[in-house]
Amino acid sequence: MDTLHLVILALIQGLTEFLPISSSAHLILPSEVLNWPDQGLAFDVAVHVGTLIAVVGYFRKDIVHLVTAWFVSFKGGQTSDSRLAWYVIWATIPAGLCGLIFSGFIEEHLRSVLVIAATTMIFGVALGMADWKGKRTTPLEQMTLKQGLLIGCAQALALIPGTSRSGVTITMALALGLERQAAARFSFLLSIPLIVLSGGYEALGLLEDSTIDWSDLFWGITISAVSAALCIHFFLKLIDRIGMWPFVVYRLILGVILLLIAFG
Template identity: 60%
Template sequence: MDITQTIILAILQGLTEFLPISSSAHLILMPIIANWEDQGLAFDVAVHVGTLVAVIIYFRKTLVTITQDWILSVQQKKTVGDSRLAWAVLFGTIPVGLAGLTFNSAIAEHLRDPLVIAITTLLFGALLGWADWRGKRVRDEHQLNWKDILFIGVAQAIALIPGTSRSGITITAGLMLGLTRQAAARFSFLLSIPVIFLAGGLETFELVRASVSVNWNHMFWGALIAGISAYACIAVFLRLLQSIGMWPFVVYRMVLGVVLLLVIV
């Protein structure tokens, strides 16, 4: 990898991890479009660390509050403050964890394909548009019940398929359940923390097991740039979400999906 590839892929990861347009799709497609060699597992670990740090820093106050309340709820065996939100994040992570352990190898082997990405980009882009149009947008993340959390968690598991978009499908699920745009996005981003941590941990394990040589310079810059772009993306996205809605991202997905189909065919 040269520095240009490092910068572009790190920015791409930072932006697409939280925008509803699929980071995995863009990281698969970009090397193909630019005729680059695959960036490798070590770089994937680095940019995952960067985006994880970014979302933790952005939601640091919320995380401190819900963690403290969660600890008290465990000790007192009852709901304390915002402990329910902490339990929701943990419970909502179970489906994707189980799906990842079961299907990760099969997905990596058979579904990292431009045709799959084109189809999922169009399908789940249309679903996002429908959910944004039809959603009542009257609830916040604190009003989710356990069935709602399970529904969003299962939706997140589907995002293991490239092109789906983890943030996109969880925001879609939240909108379908009547969450406001900001609430759906906030819960999606909080839900990303254990998922990114688990994904990064799995990649790190595979990296160590494979004894891959590591370019620490590229790792450092990849993590830093991905983290900065991710933090900026979260801040701007949440600030503008009420006014712009989901339609700019729906249109982008439709255009990308159609272009991919035209190129493939």
Template identity: 60%
Template sequence: MEWLHIAVLALIQGVTEFLPISSSGHLLLPAALLGWEDQGLAFDVAVHVGTLLAVVTYFRNSLWEMGRDWLGQVSGQRQATEHSRLAWFVIMATVPTALAGLLLDSLIETHLRTTLVLATTTIVFGLALGWADWRGARVHSLMDMTWKAALIVGLAQMLALIPGTSRSGITITAALLLGFTRHDAARFSFLLSVPIIALSGGYKALQLWLQSDGAPWGDLLMGAALAGLSAFVCIHYFMQYISRIGMQPFVVYRLLLGGVLLWVALS
């Protein structure tokens, strides 16, 4: 791959992985508009590693507390805490998507990875995000999370298997409809991304290993680094400003992106 292709695709992945605007829709555009070749499985694995390192680094304190207290509770050395409960909620919300991904991966790759599907889901779930942001009560914090709420968010996350939905977008939408604040809806969504990105990246890495092709390590390291840095900056500013700016700018952007994708699909 040319360095410009690597830089553009890695930055797109890093920024759009966590914003509620659909990374798959953006990654389609360079190929559709500029005629670029598919980046390949190895590059997908690299940028997934980069974004995973970014979110783990940003939430390292929370993840450490969750892991420590969860392991302590499981081993019987600690009583349940808010951190161990949050860890259980993340696990509970991850299971439906992990199972659905294993069962439906080939179906989705064969029938749903089209530009028309991307355009439709980008628009439809963008409107859903706007509705949730407008109608949500925004009164609950993660301290108020229950197993029912976690399961609902986890079931909503399954929809992100459909290209164009946006994993962060649909989980934030569900949390907002359940009455969580914008900040805590985003925080829970980002914590949920850790096991999902790890599982997705691990599955792709296994596929890559089975193919046993030589890897262009320089390209992959550059892609991982750029994706990780851009993702970290994106998470930082999103968490700082989301309570003030709300979701409507992302809704407008999704509608514009969906319009462009629709034009590409029908042209």
């Protein structure tokens, strides 16, 4: 792979995986606008591994507490950490099931530039409305199972290209009254099992591939991991100050650009 292509695609994945702006909408731009060749399944898996490393590394202390509390919960007694761990597990199921059932249909019928443009704008407006109308009073420790399941069902919508997994989960969390920090943190924690499941599924297709360039994969993992970690850090640092509207405006502009590409 060309070095410039590798760096840009890895940066796109790292920066857009956790921002509410849709990685699929951005990844389509280089191929559509610049006629870049498809980067291949191996590179897709690699950059997802990078983002997984970033989110696990950033939330490593939280993850240790959640996993420990989850195991202790089997002995009786629930804590806020054990409940949150169960919510992450239950909220992952809808997207996992929908992925198994509908992935073929989505891949065949919903990956057009027009669909991505529409979902980029529609779910961008939904994000803005949720941030505007949401009460933003519920901390993560007070989240309920019902809220977790509804956020998990929203995550299943992210199978549609252009929706944005982080965008739609944060949107639902805000609409249900969670604080911005709580919405973002639960969205990021929720990404971990989904990236593991989807990345593992895609990796199965690489078992017999002898043409893999491991150097490209190493740099793809490294660049996406560093950029994703920086993205998570600054997003959580700034979210209460700037809110979601900068991302809403950005999504609307991006959607218009994609529409021009679709009809150009």
